[in-house]
Amino acid sequence: MTEQSASNSLDGNAAAGPFTDVFGFDVSTVLVTCGGCRASAVFAEQRAFLGGPGTVLRCPGCDHLLARVVQTTDELWLDMSGSSCWRFPLEASTA
Amino acid sequence: MLGEGAHRLDELARSGREDGDMGIITRGFGGRREPEAAALPPGQYLTRDFPVLTAGPTQYVDTADWSFTITTETGDRTTWSWADLMALTSEDIETDIHCVTRWSKLGTRWHGVPVDTVLEHIETAADYLMAHSYGGYTTNLPLEDVLDGKAWLAYGYADGPLPVEHGGPLRLLVPHLYFWKSAKWLNGFTLLTSDEPGFWEGFGYHNHGDPWREERYDGD
Numbered sequence: 001m002t003e004q005s006a007s008n009s010l011d012g013n014a015a016a017g018p019f020t021d022v023f024g025f026d027v028s029t030v031l032v033t034c035g036g037c038r039a040s041a042v043f044a045e046q047r048a049f050l051g052g053p054g055t056v057l058r059c060p061g062c063d064h065l066l067a068r069v070v071q072t073t074d075e076l077w078l079d080m081s082g083s084s085c086w087r088f089p090l091e092a093s094t095a
Numbered sequence: 096m097l098g099e100g101a102h103r104l105d106e107l108a109r110s111g112r113e114d115g116d117m118g119i120i121t122r123g124f125g126g127r128r129e130p131e132a133a134a135l136p137p138g139q140y141l142t143r144d145f146p147v148l149t150a151g152p153t154q155y156v157d158t159a160d161w162s163f164t165i166t167t168e169t170g171d172r173t174t175w176s177w178a179d180l181m182a183l184t185s186e187d188i189e190t191d192i193h194c195v196t197r198w199s200k201l202g203t204r205w206h207g208v209p210v211d212t213v214l215e216h217i218e219t220a221a222d223y224l225m226a227h228s229y230g231g232y233t234t235n236l237p238l239e240d241v242l243d244g245k246a247w248l249a250y251g252y253a254d255g256p257l258p259v260e261h262g263g264p265l266r267l268l269v270p271h272l273y274f275w276k277s278a279k280w281l282n283g284f285t286l287l288t289s290d291e292p293g294f295w296e297g298f299g300y301h302n303h304g305d306p307w308r309e310e311r312y313d314g315d
Contacts, residue, residue: 008153008260052148053195053275053295063152065231070299072312077299 008049009058015048018055018069022078031087032057036064038084134191136306139199146198147260150294154229154280158264163248164283167219175213177264180248183208188247190270192277193306205268206251210241213248221286225293226267229280234293235302236269236276238286245271248281273304273311 012028019027028044039061046066049056054070054077065082080086135141158177165173175183188205224241226234240246249268250257257263262279269276275295296302301310309315 008147008149047152049150049152050148052150053300054150054298056150058151063230065151068150068298070295072299072314075299079298 009047010050012042012044012046012048012057014050015046015055015057015069016043018071018076019043019057019067019078021071022069022076029089031085031089032066032083033085033087034059034062034064034066035082035084037062040085134201135199136193137309138311139193139197139306142198142200144198145200145203145261146194146196148194148196149279150232151230153259155259156229156264156280156282161264162282163213163265165213165217166283166285167217168221168286168288171218173217180208180250180265183212185251186247188249188268188270190268192270192274195273195275195300195304195306195311199306203270204253205247205249205257207247207249207265207268209244210246210248210267211244214238214242217286219286221288223287223290224284225287225291226276226278226281227283227285228278229282232278232280232294234267234276234278235287235291235296236272237290237303240272240303241269245269271305273301273306275300276304 016026016028028042030043031040032043032046033040036059039059041060043057045060047058047060049058054068056068057066058064059066067078067080067083070077161177163175163180185206185208188207190203190205191199191201192203193199221238223235223237226236246267246269248265250263250265252258252261257266262281265281267276267278267281290302292302299313301312301315303310
């Protein structure tokens with residue numbers, strides 16, 4: 001019924017900042033597996049939606065919500081429930 | 096009151112500079128001053144743009160395929176087609192809108208059907224609703240915040256149809272709450288006897304979202 005457009009999204013790099021704030025290192029090379037269609041892609045190749053009002057990461061293949069981050073006054077909230085796996089290259093997490 | 100007004104003007108002038116939007120406020124020359132300046136809720140800045148913020152892809156829904164369904168707490172469903180909705184009495188709305196990301200836009204003009212109209216003949220004991228959108232977005236509201244002329248199913252903006260990037264063909268308009276409550280691409284309400292959090296309300300944002308009380312985040 002609906003046709004979806006990528007016109008209002010950015011690539012995952014645009015969302016790397018808020019997620020990097022959570023993990024403490026650059027997440028752009030982390031391999032994220034979609035909990036919907038099971039496709040895997042590095043964080044930088046996922047789809048980002050910014051400021052609406054949090055930061056949202058979606059699967060480029062099926063638009064499934066992978067993860068989101070919200071910064072409140074005194075907390076960072078992280079929801080990864082839409083992704084089945086995050087694989088962190090050791091060089092990224094120890095850099 | 097004078098002091099409070101002056102404080103708000105200071106905030107507005109400061110935020111206007113931060114936004115690179117010079118000329119919103121002219122102070123000290125006896126020149127033009129925005130008459131609406133004191134109308135900004137705390138922590139908000141004035142914008143003349145209409146920022147587009149979404150949690151997901153733009154939803155393109157042809158009005159021939161569009162429908163709006165109210166589901167009661169007992170499971171009864173009432174559905175309106177686009178033609179059904181266009182047949183309802185509609186009205187013009189002029190209102191200020193306030194986004195939790197701190198922009199406010201004053202004097203926006205909309206056209207739509209009051210939420211009262213579609214709830215009028217629905218039998219329910221519910222006190223809450225969950226608004227649903229094409230694309231899966233949800234937001235929760237107490238019924239008292241959408242009745243008595245406080246909310247609309249809006250399909251017109253300025254003097255034309257509501258643009259798709261702003262939620263067309265139809266969005267919820269609840270201007271007295273932060274704008275994440277005014278769900279784009281609306282396609283239904285589920286009436287609830289107990290409150291449940293929507294997409295942002297369950298994830299860091301305030302359950303109610305009154306900009307005048309600065310109800311931005313969980314715990315505010």
